[in-house]
Amino acid sequence: MAERYPLVEQREYGLAQQRGGWLRKRTSRADGELPPLAAHQVRVFRVGEEYVEDHGRLRPDDGVVVAASSVTVVDRRASVPVVVEMRIPSAEVGDFTLRTTFHCTVTDARAVVRDGVTDVEALLFGYLRGIPGLAEEGGDLRIVDSAAVRRRVDARLAAYLDMRPPVVSGLKAVPSAVDVLTPEELAAHLKEVEEARLAREKERLRDEMEQERVRAEADKERLREEIRREEALMKELNRQEQERMRTTYERTDSAEGQEHALGLEAQRNGFVRNQITEDLRVIGNDPIAADFYANRSGDMTAGTFAERRREDEAGRLEREDALRKLEQEYLERRATLEREDQERRAALDRDERRYRLDRGDRIRELTRQDRNEEAAAKREEQARSRAEAREDRLRERLEGRQDAQLLREEQRKWAERRIDLGKHLVNRGLVDNAAVDMGAFINSVSEIPPYGSAQALGQGRDEEVQKASAERLDKQTRRPAPTDVVDGDGDDGDDSDIGVSEANLGD
DSSP states (O other), X not given: OOTTOSEEEEEEOOOOEEESOSSSOEEEOOGGGXXXXXXXXXXXXXXXXXXXXXXXXXXXXSHHHHHOSEEEEEEOOSSEEEEEEEEEEOSSSSEXXXXXXXXXXXXXXXXXXXXXXXXXXXXXXXXXXXXXXXXXXXXXXXXXXXXXXXXXXXXXXXHHHHHSOOOBTTEEEEEEEEXXXXXXXXXXXXXXXXXXXXXXHHHHHHHHHHHHHHHHHHHHHHHHHHHHHHHHHHXXXXXXXXXXXXXXHHHHHHHHHHHHHHHHHHHHHHHHHHHHHHHHHHHTTOHHHHHHHHHHHTSSOHHHHHHHHHHHHHHHHHHHHHHHHHHHHHHHHHHHHHHHHHHHHHHXXXXXXXXXXXXXXXXXXXXXXXXXXXXXXXXXXXXXXHHHHHHHHHHXXXXXXXXXXXXXXXXXXXXXXXXXXXXXXXXHTTTSSSOOOHHHHHHHHHOOOOHHHHHHHHTTOHHHHHHHHHHHHHHHHOOOOGGGTXXXXXXXXXXXXXXXXXXXXXX
C-alpha cells in the first residue's frame, strides 16, 4: 500500500496573528504554516462546516486561510496501487492468502477530508470481507490447488463488482489483479518484499550519506570563508575598539576628577545635613531641650535659661487651669445635651402614641366610608335593575299593543275583502240558489275582536288569541259545500272553487 495515501499531511490551526509593520499590520498565517505541495497534490482547508480546495493559489493572508481551522494535503495521483491481503481457509492446515491490487484515484478531495478516509486498505479489506461466499471458496481445496481457488475468487469478485462496486467517499477504486498465494509462496513473497525494502533502504542510506558528505564539504568551505571574513572583521573591530577605549579613557579620567571634587563637596554637605537631622531628632519640639542645647553651645546664659524655665512653669500652670475649666464646661454641656435628648425622646414617644391613635381612628373612618359606599352602590344597582325591568315591561306592553293593532288591521282588511267578495257574489247572482244565511254571514264578517282582546294578545297571549279568533271566524264564515251551487264534486269550497263556478255560470 502507498504510504500516507490519500491524506499526505494534516495540520491544525489556531487563531491567526497580526503581522506586518505598524502601518501595514494585517491578520495572516506564517509562511511555514502552509504545507508545501507536489504537482499531484492539493490542499483542503476547513472553514466552519465548509471545505475549500486549493491548488496552491491561496496566500497566507487570504480570508480562507486566515479563517481555516485545519488544512489537509490530499494525493490526487491517478491509479495508485493499493494491495489488500485476506486469508482464505483451505481443506488442509494452511490457509490461502488472497492478494488483491486496487488502482485508486481521488475524485473528490473535499469528500475524502470531510469523511476522514485515512486507511484505504482497511476500507477495501472490509469490502472484500463483505462479499458473500468469498471466504469459503477454498474450503474444499488443498493448498496445491491455488490456481483453482484463484479462478473461483476471480469469477466471484468480477460478478460481485458488477453488482456492487466498492464505494469509498471521494475515491474511485478499481481492482486490477487478483493473486492467491500458498503459505510457501507468501513466505517467498514476503522475503522478496523484505529484500527489496532492504535494498531500497541501503540505496537510500547511501544516497543520504553522499548528500551528507557533499553538504559537509560545502559547510566546511562556507565555514572557511566565514572564518576569513570574521578575522578581517575582528581586526577592524579591534582597531575601532582601541580607538574608542582611548577616547573613553580620556573622557572618563576628566569626568572622574570632576566627580571626585563634587563627591567631596557632597560628603561635606551631607555631614552638615546629618548633624542637623540628628539635632532635630534629639531635640524635636521640646523647648527645654532646645534651651539646654543653646546654653551648652554658649548661645544662651544661665540667667536667661532660668528665666525661661520660670516662664514655662507659669505657662504650664495656666494651661492646666484652662484645661480643668474646659473639662468642667464639657461635663456640664454633656449633661445638658443628655437631658435635652431624654426630653426629645419622650416627646417622640408621645407623638408616636398620638399617631397610632389617629391612625386607628382614620382606619375605622375609612372602613365605615367603604361600607357606606358599598351599600350605596348596591342600592343604585337594585334601582337600576328595577328601572330596567320596568322599561322591559313597558316595551313589552308597547310591542303587544302594536302587534294587536296590526292584527286588528289585518282582520279588518280581511273582513272588507269578505264583504267585497259577498257583494260580488250577490251582484253576480251566484248565491240565489244556495242556502246561505246572509244575516249570519254579515254578522260574522262584521265581528272584529275588540281592543281588549288585542291588548290581551300583546300581554303574552298572542298565540291563544290568534288561534281563537281564527277558529271563530272560520266557523262563522264557513259556507255550504260547492255541490249545493254547481256540481257534485266533494271539495271544501275555497276561493279557487268559487272562481271556477263563476266561470261555468258565465259560460
